[in-house]
Amino acid sequence: ASSYLFKILFLFLIYLALGQLGLVLQRLMGVSNQIWPATGAAFVAILFWGYSLWPAIVGATLVLHLINENISLPLGTQVFANCAEVIFAVSFCVRGADFHKSLDRMKDVFRLIQSALLSGFVGTIIVSVGILISGHSNLDLIHFLQYWAGHSLGLFMIAPIVLILSTPSAIAKLEWKNFKRKELLAIGLALIGTFFLLMKVNRPLLYYFYFPLILWPALRLGQKGVSLMVFIVMLTIIYESTLRTLNVESGADVFTGNYLFIVLIMLQFTGLIVSASITERELEWAVKEKQIQSSLSDLEHKMLVLKKEEEAAESISGTKTLFLTNVGHEIRTPLAALLGFSELLISDSLNDIEKKKIYEIIRSNGSQLLNVVNDVLDISKIEVGQFEIQKISVSVEDVLNDVKAILLPDAEKKGLAFKIESELNVPQKILTDSLRLKQILVNIVGNAIKFTEHGSVHVKIKTLIDSNGLNKIAFVVSDTDVGIPVDKIKDVFLPFTQMSILPTRRFGGTGLGLALSQRLARSLGGDIVLDKSTLGEGSEFTVTIDPGDAVKIAKSEQRQKEKEQEVQKIDTLKVLEGQKILVVDDDIDNQTLISHYLKSAGAIVQVAGDGVEAIQKIHTNQFDIILTDLLMPMMDGYELVKALRQEGYKKKVIALT
Numbered sequence: 001a002s003s004y005l006f007k008i009l010f011l012f013l014i015y016l017a018l019g020q021l022g023l024v025l026q027r028l029m030g031v032s033n034q035i036w037p038a039t040g041a042a043f044v045a046i047l048f049w050g051y052s053l054w055p056a057i058v059g060a061t062l063v064l065h066l067i068n069e070n071i072s073l074p075l076g077t078q079v080f081a082n083c084a085e086v087i088f089a090v091s092f093c094v095r096g097a098d099f100h101k102s103l104d105r106m107k108d109v110f111r112l113i114q115s116a117l118l119s120g121f122v123g124t125i126i127v128s129v130g131i132l133i134s135g136h137s138n139l140d141l142i143h144f145l146q147y148w149a150g151h152s153l154g155l156f157m158i159a160p161i162v163l164i165l166s167t168p169s170a171i172a173k174l175e176w177k178n179f180k181r182k183e184l185l186a187i188g189l190a191l192i193g194t195f196f197l198l199m200k201v202n203r204p205l206l207y208y209f210y211f212p213l214i215l216w217p218a219l220r221l222g223q224k225g226v227s228l229m230v231f232i233v234m235l236t237i238i239y240e241s242t243l244r245t246l247n248v249e250s251g252a253d254v255f256t257g258n259y260l261f262i263v264l265i266m267l268q269f270t271g272l273i274v275s276a277s278i279t280e281r282e283l284e285w286a287v288k289e290k291q292i293q294s295s296l297s298d299l300e301h302k303m304l305v306l307k308k309e310e311e312a313a314e315s316i317s318g319t320k321t322l323f324l325t326n327v328g329h330e331i332r333t334p335l336a337a338l339l340g341f342s343e344l345l346i347s348d349s350l351n352d353i354e355k356k357k358i359y360e361i362i363r364s365n366g367s368q369l370l371n372v373v374n375d376v377l378d379i380s381k382i383e384v385g386q387f388e389i390q391k392i393s394v395s396v397e398d399v400l401n402d403v404k405a406i407l408l409p410d411a412e413k414k415g416l417a418f419k420i421e422s423e424l425n426v427p428q429k430i431l432t433d434s435l436r437l438k439q440i441l442v443n444i445v446g447n448a449i450k451f452t453e454h455g456s457v458h459v460k461i462k463t464l465i466d467s468n469g470l471n472k473i474a475f476v477v478s479d480t481d482v483g484i485p486v487d488k489i490k491d492v493f494l495p496f497t498q499m500s501i502l503p504t505r506r507f508g509g510t511g512l513g514l515a516l517s518q519r520l521a522r523s524l525g526g527d528i529v530l531d532k533s534t535l536g537e538g539s540e541f542t543v544t545i546d547p548g549d550a551v552k553i554a555k556s557e558q559r560q561k562e563k564e565q566e567v568q569k570i571d572t573l574k575v576l577e578g579q580k581i582l583v584v585d586d587d588i589d590n591q592t593l594i595s596h597y598l599k600s601a602g603a604i605v606q607v608a609g610d611g612v613e614a615i616q617k618i619h620t621n622q623f624d625i626i627l628t629d630l631l632m633p634m635m636d637g638y639e640l641v642k643a644l645r646q647e648g649y650k651k652k653v654i655a656l657t
Contacts, residue, residue, distance in 0.1 A: 004052070011045045011056035014038075019064045022154065036151045039119070040158025042086040047093065047101065047163075057083050077130025085123030085151060089115045102167040103160060104223060104279040109272045112159065120152030156268055157234060164227040223275040230271035331372055334365035341365075375516055378439075389523050393553045394434040396426060396461065396473070403441045411449050417456035418449070426461050430473060431548025436520050441475060443517040444528070444541055448479035455480030455538070466544070472526055475543040483535035492530055493518045521545060577602035580621065584614040584628035584640065585656070594627065594656070611635025615643060626653045 019038040042057050061079045092115045093099045100108045124147045341358045344350065350358070381387040400420050411418035441459075448457045460476045484492060493514050518528040525546025533539035581603045583594050591607040598605045606621065608614040610632045618626070626644075630637035641653050 008056045014041045015060035036154035037158045039154040043159050044162045046090050074130045074134045081123040081126040085119040088122050089119035101163050106276050109276045116152045116155040120148045124148040161227045161231040226275040334369040337365040389433045420459040422461040431553045440517045443513045451481035452479045472544040473547045478540040480538040484533040579603045579624045581625045582623045584608045586632040611640035
């Protein structure tokens with residue numbers, strides 16, 4: 001409330017003072033209301049503070065009528081006209097909410113000019129109607145035009161200087177802090193000199209010297225500078241014109257009477273147009289400069305990113321080369337054993353015991369080779385997001401027993417103490433992918449056994465709450481192995497990376513075990529972290545997974561029981577007995593192996609080498625099931641299924657790949 005009253009009082013005093021100044025100028029110059037600067041002040045106040053300040057205009061107009069008895073206009077008409085023209089001017093400017101008070105665009109200047117002309121016309125119409133109705137004085141075209149021009153010029157003189165100086169500039173150059181003292185001094189001296197010449201010398205051409213003075217600050221000092229210079233020039237012209245009207249000074253009459261309108265309008269219009277035009281260009285340059293800087297910054301950022309990507313690619317290329325070397329070794333070793341011992345089996349000199357031993361060696365190397373291939377395929381699937389997790393109810397004890405059964409022989413061969421223990425609060429059942437959990441534990445615990453020469457490997461199962469407040473089941477694997485070098489700890493979970501040259505050559509491995517296990521653990525809702533590792537003393541890893549909730553575990557157990565019952569029914573009914581099955585595969589060995597298993601189950605089997613041959617056999621035979629490879633020459637499995645479905649074939653087609 002106090003702020004509002006202060007604004008009302010402030011506008012009242014300003015409007016009263018400028019209105020009185022306008023009346024004084026009218027009496028001195030002998031013309032009807034030549035300039036009415038109060039309109040400009042009221043326009044700025046209402047533009048900044050709102051329409052609620054109209055009572056200040058009413059009060060000031062009433063006081064002006066009281067202290068000036070020679071005002072011929074009706075009081076009510078004058079009050080209404082003064083309020084209406086200001087409110088109309090503000091409404092016209094702010095319509096569309098795209099009016100910049102700083103007048104830094106050409107369209108803002110033209111909006112203000114239109115506002116001044118139209119608001120002055122509105123006020124003049126109201127006054128004219130009031131005069132005609134009341135009959136206070138005669139109304140003619142000259143008085144109409146003088147009133148209109150006086151009120152429009154009053155807004156056009158006062159509003160720009162106040163708006164420009166009170167509104168933050170669009171660019172830094174327009175701020176006062178960038179004004180140069182020497183230039184200000186030079187412009188000031190030029191103004192004083194010009195004013196002296198205009199006052200003392202009757203040389204009309206010198207009057208136009210004011211216009212270069214407008215261009216100078218517009219170019220060098222910006223919009224604020226030019227508006228201030230124009231305002232000073234206008235004041236000097238009004239002052240000098242008043243003196244000549246009173247015959248205090250002699251000289252040409254270019255600044256007297258109605259000529260004053262033209263000169264002041266030309267000055268203000270020229271100043272605003274020049275400064276707005278220059279400001280627009282500067283703003284465009286500033287935007288372009290900013291865009292260029294942004295483009296350069298983006299380019300530098302992209303170059304930096306490309307450089308990092310190049311370095312990363314080189315690093316990945318190097319690690320992949322090392323990985324391929326190690327994987328090649330891991331593949332060639334069991335593959336060579338498979339080929340070598342397979343040739344030995346052909347020999348007739350082997351007895352049954354030797355053949356059985358060679359068979360076990362072939363089986364062991366085949367399993368090792370399959371594990372290497374599975375690791376590579378699994379991590380590739382995870383990288384491309386094609387890895388699927390199947391969570392079912394799992395017995396923690398069963399998982400641990402399976403892991404122990406797989407790894408205990410290796411530990412006993414090395415004379416290691418191998419112990420698995422579980423805390424009492426560990427749940428008996430959890431909801432997870434048992435196959436992947438076993439794969440993780442076999443990898444982590446298997447590494448511990450592989451890298452430990454003497455001592456023990458200890459696995460402890462417990463529950464914990466992670467940093468997000470979620471329940472987890474943890475498998476803590478500690479050993480007394482060779483330890484991990486400090487410079488390799490940060491890379492221990494990276495794919496294609498092995499801990500050091502010595503352990504790799506000594507113990508073997510692809511370098512995928514930890515990377516794959518960590519990704520599997522994360523897919524099970526947990527993680528794998530290296531808690532600690534000391535060279536020569538051992539390491540400790542913690543595997544965490546999400547145990548699931550009791551409701552989901554119960555539902556999973558029910559589904560498993562139903563599936564087991566279905567499997568038992570299937571086994572009892574021997575569903576392959578008499579079933580005609582077509583095996584489509586381009587690999588003859590696969591054809592032979594698959595056919596053998598199917599025939600053992602009682603099926604009648606035929607084979608085809610590609611999709612084209614398969615379609616021919618399907619047209620001449622009635623098959624119950626089709627088993628097809630996906631990647632084949634001539635016509636692959638995808639094209640085969642598509643062709644069959646288009647022909648209306650509706651029997652089962654099962655993909656084998």
